[in-house]
Amino acid sequence: MDVEHYRAARHRRLVETAIGLGVPEDRAAEVVDRVLDAQRRRILRSADPDEVVLPALREEVLGGRSRRPSLIVAGLVAVAATAFAVPLLTNTPESEEVERTVAVPSLVGLTSAEAVSLLERSGITARVDEVPQCDPAGQVLGSVPPSGDTVRADQAVTVVATATPDWSCSPSAGRTVGWAFLRFLVSGSDRPRFAQEVRLYVDGAASGTADGREPATSSDWRWRVRDPIVAGAVRPVANDLGQPVISITRGRPPRTTCGRRTPRPSGVSADSTRVVLTGGPDECPLTIDLYEDDDGAIAVVSVVLPGGVGLGPPAWVQTRDDLDALDTPDEG
Template sequence: MDLEDYRAARHHHLVEVAAGLGVPADRAAEVVDRVIEAQRRRILRSADPDEVVVPALRDEVLGRPSRGPTLAIAALVVVVAAAFAVPLLTAGPDPEEVERKAGTMPSLVGLTSEEAVVALRSIGIASRIDPVPQCDPAGQVLGSVPPAGGAVRPEQVVTVVATATPAWTCPRDTVQRDEAWAFLRFLVSGSGRPRLAREVRLYVDGQPAGTADGRQPATAPDWRWRVRDPVVASVVRPVANDLGQPVVSITRGPLPPVTCAVPTPRPSGVGPDPTRVVLTADADPREDGQGEVCQLTIDLFEDVAGAIAVVSVVIPGGTGLGPPPWVRTRDDLDDLDGRGAADGG
């Protein structure tokens, strides 16, 4: 294929791929041009130059295992460090400190790939990113090698497996997938910020569980007690699969009448097709008494403006008899207020 014909036809797409891998927008075109020039001879001989250029672009941006800090990581490390307030080691960590801290692989659920690199570096663990093309937004951590809970040798470079922009066409649900991942990060790591309504109605195990302020972080009491704590406790445990963390699946459409043996909420004032996020934590999941495989499920219902106005969470192992003990409903709070008044409080 003629080099200039290929450049004219695919340059814009390749710039989008580079940006999805973390290259700053004002540098993406420059990086793409450099990769095309470096692969000139292979492009001329190839029947499908994308099979040459896209892997070369990923190597250029993300680096091979033997390379040092990569372009994407170097460009974003200051931003990520500020967001997480994670101290970066400007010099190599003390060998004894590395040996002490690099004993067990931590969970990376709810981080982006760049955030994971920074977090691991802060505890003396070197890492590289292994991009896996998916239709989910680029840079979402899928797991690690070794998996969470696995042993890490002091000299080992662990692999962070993360989503990357695919070469194929994806379904037209990009916005919903972006929002779903942002909500997961909002809960677990605090780095995501989906579009939330001012007042978000909450359901836990099929029952109303009060409201939360959509302007507040997930560490605010209303979010934390009802949703964040039980979700985090469930998803950060090491999982018995190759990557050590739950497999995230995102769908959009009508919901089944029952989820994990409890009725699926049908809230008013929201659209009929919510986004469902399922986190599969079991390599060999067991069916419940009704033949349903029960996993942690988060349903995100949007209002007419497209903001998430209702969040429904089902925790595996729930009783199906309402919110678990850590959830304080409005009725509970009213009862407490009544008792306090009766006691003269």
């Protein structure tokens, strides 16, 4: 694994993780670079650099030999792969009473029960406010206060979630499939029906395949679509609920999405289940298209990342084209 490729692709998220663990913002990049340099040999030998770097970063910040007492953090720690916020203790002089404050974690893609459990594990009292919608019941729409805000230990957080409405909703299997796919990525508590081999596209370009029988934390799912989707989904959003507005439709997708050509994969339905997470009016939303084969199983997943920035897969991911090139003997 090339260390500089990994550094370029993950540095920003590692810095955010270090800040969440309690490192001052002006020192976070320095701490991350120190960890990367110290772990260089292990990264070179690793197929999954995060499994080396994230524990080393936590050790450096929370309990390593070079730790300084001023950086000690109490509470639950979540790494960038889970994309959950980190509870912190407010630093105060010894002469003052310490008031515990906790950052509200991201609840995107969770059920109301999962959200309440996560908040309670973080030391936050939670209650659920149900909003009738045609989406499956129990899907989290956001929270009050929103994710990223800091609350006192005695302050309750309201989880806003969908509920079955009194009115009649038009049937849509797409809504069930779309929410199941989000839960598959975020919490692993559900999974839609996948084909044995799922073709993946990122920003309009083929990005290899994933095993439909594997969890979202397996390497093919994780590096190609899970991490980019979760990173885009949990970004701070300037609305009352603190998370992207999620809309799920079924139909033929447009020819382009955010200036990127929409893939027209063969062997699947021309219609897709389209999951759109809108963070703001002035940016391209995170868009996921799920295409099914003749048996009704998801055989293609196509993702367009927020902002239409064309990030594609992380730099260290080998696509199917790369692998084919490696298998092709040199001419002559």
